[in-house]
Amino acid sequence: MKRTVDPHRRRFLAASGALAATTMAPAIVRGQDAALELGVLTPLTGAGGFDGPRMAKAMQAVIDEVNGAGGLLGRKVVLVVEDGQTNPEAAVRAARKLIDVTKAPAIMGTWASAVTTAVAPLCWESKTFLTTVSGADSITKLPHQGYLIRTQPNNYLQAGKHAQFIASMGAKRVFMMSIQAPFAEPTQTRATEVLKEKGSQMVGTLIYDKDKTTYRSEVDQALRTNPDLIYLNGYAPDVTILLRDLYRASYAGHRFAQSYAVTQKVIDSLPHEVTEGVITVQPSADVGSPAYELAKKRLGVAEPDSYETQATDWASLVSLSIAKAKVATGTGIRDNVRKICQGSGTKVYSAVEGLKLLEEGKDINYEGASGPCDFTDIGDITDCKFRYNKVANGKLVLLKVA
Amino acid sequence: MPSVAEVGQLVVNGVMAGTILAVPAIGLTAIYAVLRFPNFALASHATIGAFAGYVANVAFHWSLVPSVIAAFVVAGLVGIATDEAILARFRPSGYITTAIASIALTIALENVVRFAFGNDLRGYDLPIERDLRLGAIRVGPQQLENLGIAIVAMGALFAFLAFSRMGKAMRAVADNPMLASIKGIDARVVSRIVNFVGMGLAGLGGMLIGLDTTIDPLTGFRAILSIFAAAVVGGLGSIPGAVVGALTVGIGEELSLLFLSPDYRSAVGFVAILLVLTLRPRGILGQRAY
Numbered sequence: 151m152k153r154t155v156d157p158h159r160r161r162f163l164a165a166s167g168a169l170a171a172t173t174m175a176p177a178i179v180r181g182q183d184a185a186l187e188l189g190v191l192t193p194l195t196g197a198g199g200f201d202g203p204r205m206a207k208a209m210q211a212v213i214d215e216v217n218g219a220g221g222l223l224g225r226k227v228v229l230v231v232e233d234g235q236t237n238p239e240a241a242v243r244a245a246r247k248l249i250d251v252t253k254a255p256a257i258m259g260t261w262a263s264a265v266t267t268a269v270a271p272l273c274w275e276s277k278t279f280l281t282t283v284s285g286a287d288s289i290t291k292l293p294h295q296g297y298l299i300r301t302q303p304n305n306y307l308q309a310g311k312h313a314q315f316i317a318s319m320g321a322k323r324v325f326m327m328s329i330q331a332p333f334a335e336p337t338q339t340r341a342t343e344v345l346k347e348k349g350s351q352m353v354g355t356l357i358y359d360k361d362k363t364t365y366r367s368e369v370d371q372a373l374r375t376n377p378d379l380i381y382l383n384g385y386a387p388d389v390t391i392l393l394r395d396l397y398r399a400s401y402a403g404h405r406f407a408q409s410y411a412v413t414q415k416v417i418d419s420l421p422h423e424v425t426e427g428v429i430t431v432q433p434s435a436d437v438g439s440p441a442y443e444l445a446k447k448r449l450g451v452a453e454p455d456s457y458e459t460q461a462t463d464w465a466s467l468v469s470l471s472i473a474k475a476k477v478a479t480g481t482g483i484r485d486n487v488r489k490i491c492q493g494s495g496t497k498v499y500s501a502v503e504g505l506k507l508l509e510e511g512k513d514i515n516y517e518g519a520s521g522p523c524d525f526t527d528i529g530d531i532t533d534c535k536f537r538y539n540k541v542a543n544g545k546l547v548l549l550k551v552a
Numbered sequence: 553m554p555s556v557a558e559v560g561q562l563v564v565n566g567v568m569a570g571t572i573l574a575v576p577a578i579g580l581t582a583i584y585a586v587l588r589f590p591n592f593a594l595a596s597h598a599t600i601g602a603f604a605g606y607v608a609n610v611a612f613h614w615s616l617v618p619s620v621i622a623a624f625v626v627a628g629l630v631g632i633a634t635d636e637a638i639l640a641r642f643r644p645s646g647y648i649t650t651a652i653a654s655i656a657l658t659i660a661l662e663n664v665v666r667f668a669f670g671n672d673l674r675g676y677d678l679p680i681e682r683d684l685r686l687g688a689i690r691v692g693p694q695q696l697e698n699l700g701i702a703i704v705a706m707g708a709l710f711a712f713l714a715f716s717r718m719g720k721a722m723r724a725v726a727d728n729p730m731l732a733s734i735k736g737i738d739a740r741v742v743s744r745i746v747n748f749v750g751m752g753l754a755g756l757g758g759m760l761i762g763l764d765t766t767i768d769p770l771t772g773f774r775a776i777l778s779i780f781a782a783a784v785v786g787g788l789g790s791i792p793g794a795v796v797g798a799l800t801v802g803i804g805e806e807l808s809l810l811f812l813s814p815d816y817r818s819a820v821g822f823v824a825i826l827l828v829l830t831l832r833p834r835g836i837l838g839q840r841a842y
Contacts, residue, residue, distance in 0.1 A: 330815040357815040361774040363572070363761045366565045367806050368814050370558075370690070387774075390673055391765045398683045398692050419675040419766050 185228040186221070186478050188213070188468060189254030189278075191244055191269065192461075196236025198261040205259055205283075205461035206231050211448045212465035212501055219502045222472050234260060238268035245269045249276045255472070255480045258464040260284060273297055279471075279483040281464040283457060287336060290528040296484045299467075299529040301460040301520050303433050305333045309340035311536050312381070312406070312431055315552065316341075317348035321379035321404060325372045326355040327365075327392060329384035337383055353377055360388055369395045379404040386416050397424045404429060409539065414546060422544045430546065434537035435459035436521050437551050441499035445519040456520060463518035466501035467491055470516055473508045491516040492524040554810050557688030562806040568695045570782075570802020571702045572764070576757030576775070577782040577794040578709060579750035585726035585789040586746040589647035593634060593654040594754045594779065596661035598772030601627035601755015602762040603665055610677045619676075620701055620759055627755020628748035634661070635747045658773070666769040673766040698760045705756055706795065709749065713791070718745055726789070781821035785828045787835025796836050800824060 190209055192202035206229070213227050221227055230252045232244035241260065248254045249272060256279040260266040263286035270289070273280040274297040282289065283302040290300060303311070316324055324345055328334035334357050342352040353375040358368050369392065372380055380396065382389045382405060389411040396405065409432035417425045433456050436442050445454050445462045454462070468483060470490040475482030490504065495513030498504040504514045516523055521534035539546040576598055583591045604626035609619040638657055642650040683690045713719035718741075724732040725742045733739060757779075758772050765771075778801060786797025801821045808820040828835060 357813060359815050359817045362817065363765055363775060364565070364569055366690075366692075367562055367809050370561060371809070371814070386673060387766070387768065387770075390675075394680055394765070397680055398694075399690065400682050415672045419673045421675075421680055424680055 184225055186223065186225040186472075187228050187230050187252050187254050188465075189245075189248035189252055189257040190229050190231040190259050191234045191241060191248060191257050192231070192259035193236035193241075193261050193265070194231075194233040196234075198234070198236040201283075201457040202234070202236075202259070202261060204455075204458050205261075208445070208449060208454070208458040208461040209258060209465040212462055212469070215448065215500070215502050216465075216469050216505065219505060222469055222505075223476065223478060225478075227469070230254060234262075234265050234269075236262050236265065238262075238264050241265040242268050242272065245272050249273070249278050255279060255478045256281070256468045256483055258468060259461065263289060267292070270294055270298055273480075277480040277484075279468065279480040279487075281468070283460050286332065288332075290526075290530045294529065296529070297480060299487065299525050301463055301518070301523065301531055301534075302456075303534045304530055305336050306340050307530070307532075307534070308433070308536075309337040310344045311534075313341040313344035313350075314348060315431070315536070315538060316379055316381070316406060317345055317350040319379070319404065322350050323353045323375070323377045324350060324379045324381060325353055325375055325377035326381040326383060327368060327372055328355065328357050329360050329388055330357050331360075331384075334383065341381070358384070358388070360385075362388070363391070365392050365395050366399075368392075369399050369401070373399060373401060377403055379406060382407040382411065384411055386411050386413060390416055390420065393420060393424055393428065406431070408432065409537075412541070417541055417544055417546070425541045425544065428541045429549065430539045430541070432456070432537050432539075434535045434551050435519055436517075436535050437537075439499070439517065439519065441517055441519040444500050454519065459519035463516075463520050463523055466504070466516060466518065467523065469501045470504045470508065470514070473505050488525060490514050491518075492522075559807070559810070561689050562809060563803055564689055564691060566803030566806035567799065568691075568699060568802075569806065570799035571699050572757065572760045573775075573778055573782050573802055574795045574798035575702050575705055575760060576754045576779045577786070577798045578706065578791055579753035579757070580779055581783045581786070581789055581791055581794040582709075582722075582746055582753075583750040584783070585791070586722060587643070587743060589643070589650040589654070590780070590788070591639070591654045591750070592651065592776060592780075593631075593639070593658040593661065594751065595772035595776035596658040596665070597627045597631055597751040597754040598758030598761070598775060598779075599662060599665055599767070599769060600630050600758070600772075601752075602758035602767040602771050603669060604755060605759035605762070606674055606676060606767060610674075613677070616678065616697065616763075617701075620756060623755045623759035624705075624752040627758070628752030630661075631747040631751020631754070632744050635743065640743070658776075662769050662773060669769065671768060673768050675766045676763060678763065694763060698763060701756070702760060705753065709753070709791070712749075718742075722746055778818070778821055781825050785821075785824050785835060787837040790835065790837045793835055793837035800836070 190206050192205045194202045217226055234241035248257050258281045260269050260282045263284040266282045266284040266289050270292050274294045280298045282300045285302050287304050326338050338355045345352050382392050389407055405428045409430040412430045435456050471483040471486040472478045474486040474490050495515040497517050498514045507514050524532045535551050537551050538549040540549045580594050601623035605619045605623035608614040608622035642653040681693045683692045721737045722742050782798035782801045783794050785800050786793030805817045805820045
């Protein structure tokens with residue numbers, strides 16, 4: 151009888167050969183190159199696939215400048231980019247690689263809240279520093295021991311800022327309709343507080359069920375309180391229905407919504423008279439600030455958005471913290487990040503500028519392209535700008551950045 | 553204490569919502585009556601109908617009624633095709649297998665729609681009109697039109713079942729398949745007809761939902777649980793039951809707002825299922841098809 155090699159065994163042999171080759175290769179490369187490797191874990195695919203690649207590019211642009219100015223601690227900086235796939239399971243595998251194989255002192259870039267929640271414990275347990283854009287309030291409340299900062303405003307900050315703006319518009323009686331989601335109640339509570347402080351009033355709130363085909367009764371409930379502004383705190387499919395139902399009910403007051411709920415596509419899907427005058431809000435880059443102007447030039451983009459500028463700031467903050475700590479470890483970054491971005495030091499607007507002053511032994515205060523980059527003890531930013539648009543004749547028109 | 557006008561408005565809203573829900577619920581229950589499995593692919597057929605109506609209305613500039621007919625016909629034809637090509641093969645393996653296959657089918661079809669049209673929200677090219685005020689009650693002209701279309705569709709279906717040969721054959725198969733086959737009724741033809749009518753009604757319902765809102769590939773999927781609830785409450789397999797069930801769910805959900813926060817509205821439909829099935833396991837009108 152003729153003996154044949156079992157095809158499974160043949161495949162196994164081929165695979166283990168390939169595996170041996172790949173695991174040996176980085177060791178050789180590492181031996182020759184003493185570069186300082188930083189981890190990047192943005193979603194290159196999945197729901198975050200639009201923002202992730204641009205964020206990675208923005209970080210690379212900052213690191214190119216840092217390398218041009220001599221690198222960090224005398225070493226060239228290299229970004230090791232992994233794809234988080236907007237998927238917690240894939241992101242955890244990628245983070246493990248960055249932590250165990252690359253031994254990166256920092257991982258920059260988690261986007262979705264679910265991904266950040268999954269990756270954060272690996273980071274704080276391995277003393278790796280993590281920077282993120284995820285917005286869920288719960289993230290900075292994790293026991294991260296300082297190994298996490300986020301540059302995205304959380305719900306609390308957003309709700310407060312929105313309420314300030316609404317009060318400044320002169321709206322006295324505000325009603326808030328929120329979709330059933332984790333952010334619904336915290337946003338209502340905070341907005342109610344701030345409206346009261348500013349002399350306006352939250353005349354009522356309700357939380358509606360998603361996936362309904364009509365919200366007529368909810369609209370009736372809101373209109374009974376006679377509001378002069380209704381805050382529609384939901385997502386595109388339901389806010390579209392609410393806008394229609396408010397129009398049908400001849401509601402003539404202001405309507406206010408998050409920009410992701412009233413996108414240009416949503417506006418295009420509705421008759422102009424239904425969307426006319428709707429005000430939208432989104433976190434904004436610090437448009438017009440010196441760091442923003444530098445980011446514009448560095449990226450060659452006319453208007454870098456909030457995500458690109460946040461990524462710019464992470465690469466700068468991590469670089470400056472390593473320089474300040476004089477050691478490239480997660481703990482070094484954690485202990486020094488607030489020493490370079492807040493306080494009474496000289497204001498700097500780019501990593502290179504800051505590195506120069508740090509070398510001269512001066513104190514610095516990095517002011518970012520996404521905002522002032524001042525952090526609370528749990529890693530939340532204390533302030534940021536918001537962009538307010540108004541729908542006019544089927545197009546979004548900038549009202550102001552404030 | 554809620555005012556009479558408030559309760560009246562909620563009942564009117566409930567009747568409007570219930571009538572639209574009744575159209576696809578009849579489709580679901582009719583298919584169940586004849587083929588004896590809950591066809592969850594109804595969700596994607598509602599979406600397909602909504603998009604067929606969208607193409608007719610926006611791309612071909614057809615007016616409302618021809619677009620609605622297009623929604624019915626396209627969804628009905630897709631219903632026959634998917635049943636013959638896919639679900640019919642599963643039926644000998646039992647109703648649970650077929651029901652699960654129909655869930656897989658609905659996800660596949662939904663993605664075909666997504667591939668063709670993308671994920672964006674789309675609206676019909678119809679003006680949105682302000683509501684009419686009748687005393688303290690507010691009613692939308694579009695809702696009245698939807699109500700009219702739903703009533704005409706249901707009337708036509710009842711006439712078809714009561715007076716046409718094929719309608720009588722359908723009822724015969726639903727009541728007693730064995731006896732019907734002995735009498736020489738071709739089950740295959742009946743199954744095609746019921747799929748065409750059932751999925752056509754789903755498509756029509758999808759478009760009616762879309763007229764009041766916007767459409768996207770998840771339009772049908774979002775509604776399927778309420779549709780299923782309506783059919784079960786009325787008595788799965790009973791066509792008048794689907795209407796009664798849809799109105800019960802529709803009005804019940806609205807009236808619940810008098811004492812519950814709106815975020816519990818969907819729960820009302822399911823509490824209704826539990827209540828009805830506990831007290832009357834065969835649904836309000838039982839399971840006799842007609």
